[in-house]
Amino acid sequence: MHIPFLGNRRKRHGAALADDRERDPEGVAQLLSECELLRARAAAAGVELDDSAASLEALDQVNPYWRDDPDELCRLGNDAGLYLGTVIVRSVPGAAWRIPSNGRPLVRLASGREIDVAEAGDQWAAVGAPELSRCFAEVCEGSGR
Numbered sequence: 827m828h829i830p831f832l833g834n835r836r837k838r839h840g841a842a843l844a845d846d847r848e849r850d851p852e853g854v855a856q857l858l859s860e861c862e863l864l865r866a867r868a869a870a871a872g873v874e875l876d877d878s879a880a881s882l883e884a885l886d887q888v889n890p891y892w893r894d895d896p897d898e899l900c901r902l903g904n905d906a907g908l909y910l911g912t913v914i915v916r917s918v919p920g921a922a923w924r925i926p927s928n929g930r931p932l933v934r935l936a937s938g939r940e941i942d943v944a945e946a947g948d949q950w951a952a953v954g955a956p957e958l959s960r961c962f963a964e965v966c967e968g969s970g971r
Contacts, residue, residue: 854923859912864905877916882959899951907947910958918969935969
């Protein structure tokens with residue numbers, strides 16, 4: 827995951843993302859939940875991102891005008907994945923962020939299954955499938971929620 831402003835955020839949060847994920851899981855979750863571009867585009871489309879499954883359904887209905895801009899497509903896909911992960915971590919018992927050495931964030935479920943939410947977000951932004959709400963539903967089905 828390449829986030830050019832991460833260096834400044836690391837200092838503000840007090841430590842490096844990968845090194846402090848065990849000591850400060852809430853700080854990591856807060857950093858990953860920011861999704862500034864996605865939140866701005868959603869607000870412009872009249873969608874409130876409140877970290878709920880319903881907000882994922884609303885995002886699935888937004889007109890994908892960003893597909894015409896390769897830079898925005900990449901950034902929005904990353905944000906969509908992080909937002910999907912945020913909803914999962916906040917809604918599914920036992921779900922937590924895991925940042926492997928490659929820096930691409932995953933969500934680990936209590937069962938041990940890992941979801942590459944960044945890949946799901948990239949696919950959603952590029953082609954609209956799988957829908958974010960469907961990804962979330964599949965995670966919930968698989969976790970017994």
